[in-house]
């Protein structure tokens with residue numbers, strides 16, 4: 114089992130229209146999702162503890178995760194049965210170099226806010242967590258809320274054995290200052306819910322997609338499970354490291370194809386090159402191609418350049434990126 118170290122987008126190769134938009138713009142711009150507003154938990158960042166920080170190699174973002182006291186207590190105890198009322202709030206920042214010391218990256222501006230609120234009864238369909246996603250201005254993105262929530266839950270199922278929560282707590286300084294021994298990190302490591310791949314014939318793929326692929330490809334590895342049923346734009350972007358790892362392992366392209374066959378994210382090794390690329394100085398990676406469907410103004414893609422031939426939002430993008438994995 115290898116761990117993905119880094120993924121960097123090296124630039125767009127081409128942008129091709131592919132499929133009709135299935136998303137619904139009219140859900141964008143609201144201040145409420147699933148009954149939550151960003152200020153439902155007003156000023157959470159100064160009231161709750163920061164429980165962990167993550168750096169995302171796929172998006173190059175910092176993620177700061179705060180937990181209300183109830184959620185934090187359970188997280189630190191290594192418990193996974195989060196009670197009703199537990200809340201996690203995650204803030205994503207884009208980074209920029211500090212001009213006076215450029216190897217030091219600083220969180221520059223908020224990109225989006227995400228909430229997870231436990232209520233087993235109300236949010237039974239999404240494993241007891243109510244999900245909410247807002248842009249930097251506290252407004253919702255396109256997408257019918259229940260469908261987006263299902264997409265959130267589908268990926269958070271990967272962390273089912275941590276109660277649907279990815280975060281593991283970092284040690285709070287408070288332990289040091291109170292002269293207490295820090296508790297050992299309790300991270301549930303089980304991979305029972307690891308996404309599985311199955312072989313699929315290229316003929317089974319939608320025609321528009323086949324036309325974009327190199328002609329000699331015969332089979333692909335298709336990611337199975339709930340992620341196929343519930344997809345939103347973030348899923349297609351974020352799943353690329355998984356797909357890259359599977360593609361390299363199997364030698365075939367790896368795809369996440371939505372159940373109805375309209376939306377996808379596919380990754381395969383770049384052909385006609387030596388395959389090598391350098392990632393951040395000395396680290397060597399492999400050149401991979403990513404093609405995924407896009408939607409205009411969809412979450413996580415505010416900075417993407419779009420080309421639309423028909424004036425609406427049926428798009429896909431093809432990019433080359435450098436993928437680094439641990440042996």
Ligand code: HEC
Nearest residue numbers: 176201203227228229244245246265268278279280348351
């Ligand atoms: C493709 C996978 C994926 C999808 C889809 C996804 N998440 Fe997450 N989520 C993660 C990962 C991985 C983390 C760990 C922190 C990080 O890497 O940003 C996380 C962390 C979080 C956290 C902090 C608590 C925790 O689990 O660590 C919140 C809150 C959250 N996500 C909300 C959402 C919401 C709301 C949605 C849907 C709009 C969503 N997530 C969709 C993968 C996903």
